[in-house]
Amino acid sequence: MAPLIILGGGLAGLSVAYHLRGGYTLYEKEVRPGGLCRSDQLESFLFDRSGHLLHFRNDYVRKLVHRLLKGNLIAHRRRAWVYSKGRYTRYPFQANTYGLPVEVATDCLLGFIEAKKRYHITASTRYKNFEDWILRNFGRGIAAHFMLPYNEKMWTLPPRELTTEWLSPYVPRPSLKDVVMGALTDQEKPFGYNAEFFYPRRGGIEALVRAMAKGVKPIHTGYRAEAIDWKRRLIRFANGAEAPYNYLISAIPLPELIRMLNPFPDSLERAAAELRFCSVYNINFGISRKNLSDKHWVYFPEKEFSFYRVGFPANFSPHMVPPRASSVYTEVSYSPSRPVDKLTIVNKVKEDLQRAGILKSPKEVIAEQVFDIKYAYVIYDHTYRKNVRLIHQFLQRNRIFSIGRFGGWKYSSMEDAILDGKETAEKIAPLL
Ligand SMILES: Cc1cc2nc3c(=O)[nH]c(=O)nc-3n(C[C@H](O)[C@H](O)[C@H](O)COP(=O)(O)OP(=O)(O)OC[C@H]3O[C@@H](n4cnc5c(N)ncnc54)[C@H](O)[C@@H]3O)c2cc1C
Incomplete structure (x- = not known):
């Protein structure tokens, strides 16, 4: 039987291989695996691809990472701040306006109270968009002084163009008491999913990749997939090699995967063009x-x-x-x-x-x-859900499982990538 192929040696692809323990071949385009979790040495400095900190919500992943890194982990209590109006205030902004100019803190506090009085928010409240979510949950002051400008800057578009399906658990929602306390005092109360985090003592975040990759063989690096004949189930690589598959697990970015499909499925054209x-x-x-x-x-x-x-x-x-x-x-x-x-x-x-x-x-x-x-x-815009569902359904019908942050096309963490890999391995193992 033709083998199982894993495309992409980031954390998600590695995790599939690690949990399968055999019966696959993994192909990665770069010279070493790791994807976004690689760390590069330059003149005695070690640089990750921006901050890559380990937050655990899942006990299995917490234990796995501790086992893989065997003592090579430092635990931290988050020291995250916001810089605005020429001064530093504690993160999250919505719970810590102490230290801001009085008129700004007052704006935030009054806006929060007004929103509380005006909107009765429950778990089933529906929002028009992310801006609506911000205004109803935090009020106009916190929206104007942090939430709207910060999110517009990070997402490169106004929050009204985004939906809210990505934001739990990433945006903390403090109570009225927390907001009042945080306006009157320099409160150190931890909020949100990342109040505690772990980081490798040595080797940057790539230490995690290296530890996981030890249990993964074979990994073929320098293999950039460039075409997938999904009818004949055959991958062609830029170096001229070809590999047949029975099932394909892809952890490469979804737009890249779709571009490679040959013949190109017309039914995906619009959905693919709308992925942002x-x-x-x-x-x-x-x-x-x-x-x-x-x-x-x-x-x-x-x-x-x-x-x-x-x-x-x-x-x-x-x-x-x-x-x-x-x-x-x-x-x-x-x-x-x-x-x-x-x-x-x-x-x-x-x-x-x-x-x-x-x-x-x-x-x-x-x-x-x-x-x-x-x-x-x-970007979770208003076309996101229907397009991503359509694409994944097509791929799965054709024995392609697209996983990870960019294969799954979602806002997710390293922990999620590891879990995605584990769950996919469990799903595919009985089919092999
Ligand atoms: C700026 C930023 C900060 C982040 N900070 C954190 C954080 O603090 N904590 C946290 O938990 N998460 C963080 N993340 C998320 C985390 O990086 C990802 O969830 C995780 O690394 C995703 O792994 P992956 O395997 O899904 O994707 P990737 O790491 O992107 O792996 C995809 C792999 O596919 C390979 N590939 C691509 N195209 C091809 C091809 N044609 N042929 C063969 N191989 C190919 C790539 O080279 C890569 O190795 C951050 C992400 C970003 C962007």
């Missing part, structure tokens, strides 16, 4: 000074700053930087509706870091590593 995503230009700097910040990461909602988030890898693990140095990662979102000028953005980011008081001078930058992450966030 935004990209992240991830600019990392090695800095010649220790202790650049005491924070883990900081959100920047204001337009004046080019990035929507920056973070400090040395605070995840001291082994991310050489002695007497530190580093910073920055994330700039872009898409066809809001392009980025790749010629000027690196200098602009340096200037913005200086304006935020993070860099003292651009001369402090001693290493520079840019990752252009084409597929970063899947």
Whole structure:
């Protein structure tokens, strides 16, 4: 019988292979597996593709990751902040307006109370769009001072163009008491799914990939799939190789997979054209000074700053930087509706870091590593659900299971990628 093929050696593809324990061949286009979870060394600095922190909601994944990394994990209590109006306030903004100018904090508090009085929110409340969700749940002040500008910056489009199906559990919803306490006091109460996180002591986030990949054979790297004859069940690679399959598990981005289908299924044309995503230009700097910040990461909602988030890898693990140095990662979102000028953005980011008081001078930058992450966030617009369902149904009818963050076409974490792989392995094993 023709074999099972796994396409894409990111965490999702690796996890399928790891859980199957045999009977597959995995193909990956890059020279090493890991996908978004690779870490690159540059002049004694180790850079991930932006911040990659391990948050666990699932006990199985928590135990698996601890077993794989055997003591090579540091536990952290999140130190995440928001920078706006020229000052730092604690994350999440909606529960921590203490420290903002009084008129801003008042706006946020009154808006929240008005929204509470006006809308009776229950689990079955239906929202027109994400903006509607923000206004009803948080009120106009929190919406205007953080939620709308931040989300527009990150998603590269106005929140009214997004649905709400992605946001639980990512956006914390504090109670009225929490919001009042957070306006009057510097409260340290943890909110949300990522209040605690783990990070490898050594090796960056790729340490997890390496540990998982040890149990995965064979992995063929340098194999970029470029065409899939889905009727004959045959993959052709850019290096000229061909591989027949009985079942195909694909963890590569859905638009790329659809483009490869040969003959092209006309029924998918419109759905494929409507899939939207935004990209992240991830600019990392090695800095010649220790202790650049005491924070883990900081959100920047204001337009004046080019990035929507920056973070400090040395605070995840001291082994991310050489002695007497530190580093910073920055994330700039872009898409066809809001392009980025790749010629000027690196200098602009340096200037913005200086304006935020993070860099003292651009001369402090001693290493520079840019990752252009084409597929970063899947956009949940109003056509999302029907298109993704149509595409996945077609693929499954033709024995192709498309999984992971970009194969499944969803907002999901490393933990979800591992679980996706495990569940797919369990589903496919009886068919082999
Ligand atoms: C900016 C950013 C920050 C993030 N931060 C976090 C975080 O803090 N915590 C967290 O849990 N998650 C985070 N994530 C999410 C996390 O990165 C993903 O959920 C996870 O890495 C997805 O793994 P995957 O295997 O589904 O996809 P990928 O990692 O994208 O893997 C896909 C693989 O397919 C390969 N491939 C593509 N095309 C082909 C082809 N034609 N032929 C062969 N191979 C191909 C790629 O090279 C890649 O190895 C973040 C994501 C982004 C974008």
